[in-house]
Amino acid sequence: MNIGEIARRAGVSRSTVSYALSGKRSVSEETRRRVQQVIDELGYRPNASARALANGRTNTIGLVFPPAGNHYTGMQLDFIGSVVEAAAAHDYDVLLSPSGADSDRSFQRLLAERRVDGAILMEIRLQDDRVDHLGEENFPAVCIGRTAQPEGSWWVGLDHTALTAACVSHLADLGHRRIAFVNRPEHLLRAGYESAHRGLDGFTEAAAERGLTVRTYRCGDDAPAGQECLERILREDPDTTALVTLNEAALGGLYRGLAMAGRQIPRDFSVTGVVAGRWAETVTPPLTAADVPAEQLGRLAVELLVERIGHPDAAPRHHLLTPPISLRASTGPAPGRR
Amino acid sequence: MNIGEIARRAGVSRSTVSYALSGKRSVSEETRRRVQQVIDELGYRPNASARALANGRTNTIGLVFPPAGNHYTGMQLDFIGSVVEAAAAHDYDVLLSPSGADSDRSFQRLLAERRVDGAILMEIRLQDDRVDHLGEENFPAVCIGRTAQPEGSWWVGLDHTALTAACVSHLADLGHRRIAFVNRPEHLLRAGYESAHRGLDGFTEAAAERGLTVRTYRCGDDAPAGQECLERILREDPDTTALVTLNEAALGGLYRGLAMAGRQIPRDFSVTGVVAGRWAETVTPPLTAADVPAEQLGRLAVELLVERIGHPDAAPRHHLLTPPISLRASTGPAPGRR
DNA sequence: TTGAAAGCGTTACCAT
DNA sequence: ATGGTAACGCTTTCAA
Numbered sequence A, B: 001m002n003i004g005e006i007a008r009r010a011g012v013s014r015s016t017v018s019y020a021l022s023g024k025r026s027v028s029e030e031t032r033r034r035v036q037q038v039i040d041e042l043g044y045r046p047n048a049s050a051r052a053l054a055n056g057r058t059n060t061i062g063l064v065f066p067p068a069g070n071h072y073t074g075m076q077l078d079f080i081g082s083v084v085e086a087a088a089a090h091d092y093d094v095l096l097s098p099s100g101a102d103s104d105r106s107f108q109r110l111l112a113e114r115r116v117d118g119a120i121l122m123e124i125r126l127q128d129d130r131v132d133h134l135g136e137e138n139f140p141a142v143c144i145g146r147t148a149q150p151e152g153s154w155w156v157g158l159d160h161t162a163l164t165a166a167c168v169s170h171l172a173d174l175g176h177r178r179i180a181f182v183n184r185p186e187h188l189l190r191a192g193y194e195s196a197h198r199g200l201d202g203f204t205e206a207a208a209e210r211g212l213t214v215r216t217y218r219c220g221d222d223a224p225a226g227q228e229c230l231e232r233i234l235r236e237d238p239d240t241t242a243l244v245t246l247n248e249a250a251l252g253g254l255y256r257g258l259a260m261a262g263r264q265i266p267r268d269f270s271v272t273g274v275v276a277g278r279w280a281e282t283v284t285p286p287l288t289a290a291d292v293p294a295e296q297l298g299r300l301a302v303e304l305l306v307e308r309i310g311h312p313d314a315a316p317r318h319h320l321l322t323p324p325i326s327l328r329a330s331t332g333p334a335p336g337r338r
Numbered sequence C: 001t002t003g004a005a006a007g008c009g010t011t012a013c014c015a016t
Numbered sequence D: 001a002t003g004g005t006a007a008c009g010c011t012t013t014c015a016a
Helices: A003-010 A014-022 A029-042 A048-055 A074-089 A105-112 A129-137 A160-173 A186-191 A194-210 A223-236 A248-260 A294-310 B003-010 B014-022 B029-042 B048-055 B074-089 B105-112 B129-137 B160-173 B186-191 B194-209 B223-236 B248-260 B294-310
Strands: A060-065 A093-098 A118-121 A141-144 A154-158 A178-183 A213-218 A242-245 A270-275 A288-291 A318-321 B060-065 B093-098 B118-121 B141-144 B154-158 B178-183 B213-218 B242-245 B270-276 B288-292 B318-321
Touching (some): A003 A029, A060 A074, A074 A093, A074 A294, A074 B074, A074 B093, A093 B074, A118 A129, A118 A294, A160 A178, A160 A194, A186 A194, A213 A223, A242 A248, A294 A318, B003 B014, B060 B074, B160 B242, B160 B270, B178 B194, B186 B194, B294 B318
Parallel strands (some): A154 A318, B060 B118, B178 B213, B242 B270
Antiparallel strands (some): A093 B093
């Protein structure tokens, strides 16, 4: 069944049906009702491909996310969910595109085949050829995170530098002097992951300012890696009394490592970092952390993208968020300083 | 740029370009090369909407997943990831569709507007009007889980009845006599969630067979709810020595509740259930559980769906998986029986 | 207020 | 082995 069939049954032309549906030109109340009735009876819905072909818009946005080889984190999940919901609220569907480092196959398809009206890019790198590519084509896109030169592009992101610095201050205020930083895995750093690099910078600078003794680690995105990493931390400097982490997936393992080493949180050792709130609460004791507002990030990204799709030549906009640290129960005074 | 432009520059007709690309009829090596060269030079990719309109296939599958109001679990995340990857391997894109109880708006759009060639439905209910609807239309779909009458439909699922029964046996073998069951939330049970119902059945029957004393609970999908639930368990029967759960999101809270109550796992209390392996390892001690093979489920679902799209009249197929219990460290002999 | 018809960019059938 | 052309189902301009 198609628009012609509806037109025939309603005794009008196809264009009238189209206009009755879109409201782009006035239709007499009488015909509008007749058309609508036929449509309801037959449960007609205009074919999306035909519509997209005719008016050049797919009403779909692409969500470019890291391939599953990387373990997904809870925060990414929350983010995807909120993007889908926000998109639905704007009458957009969401097409998922797993995409690695380079402008690879699936990603290219999305753009070149015009499957989507715009894209949201997760897991931005400081130098990101996908972003460059998108910029050259002036293709509507919003990045989650910002590249080294974010001026020309649309993005929403977290101020990871400020966030990890805040974590350091919090620990320093509690009297900790020797602290560790648990980052994302080696290969993500080499790839230039924005959050990993800026987070590390913020940590390093803040610690230097406070005159703290630090060690930094890279850690795989899962619990066993976290446990191993913690063992290394205590081996390399047993006097470490606290750590800051960006690695949500390793968190459970870090906790386990501490438990195995007989260090009690927060009495003997403090833990903090940047983690989505819902996941900070799954560990015991609940993690004091800068809560990643995944839901808000998703919503803002969609709003920006929708705006940009509507106004292709608008000036770049962005949102830099700096969520406060939520005090829970994983940090306390440095041992011997209570 | 379109196929006509390519044809013009290569000095052939549009149909020849089309055939050179699809290989659906033979093209002289000479022309094929010339066409390919022009295509490479210009970076041409056929427009997806036009192609879909012409040949009736979108090369997209829909993934219908629960709305974000429900908290997502790690297992759902792993599943989504594996579906996207498997789909990409078959040259399909994945369109996400949040869908509530009834065949609601977004879901209807997917089908009626022909945005997808087929769909994978997560979070199946025993009576599921979406499945009925799909069946009537003979729309290619694969369910994750099976309805009460699964005969006519394609599905992949876990044998939750057997899984929870196995958990009960495991605990009974360890000498536990008073055990609790922590299910998904009330509203999901009322909605008729398959896993929640069959899991409960398996638990109840196996416990009866073994002559165990049991209490069953419904628990919200987050850590605080889990903690509360555990407090209730110990309040209503302090002699409870073990629990079985389907509720991955509450797991951290259950652990915390036990810690707060001073019960050590597994010395004083054993915990087991049905949880994705990667997430079972994030808690301390790691959870002994029937590991949900989320990755395999996703892959199988896509394979079935692709097969069905290719053979619309093939007989229904399905896969019922019964993963073994992975022994980790959260279960032990009942207290006083070591 | 409405209708006719020309696209949109492919694919696939019918010719040659 | 190749070209011409009619779909595919919609939107939108042009006319009336």
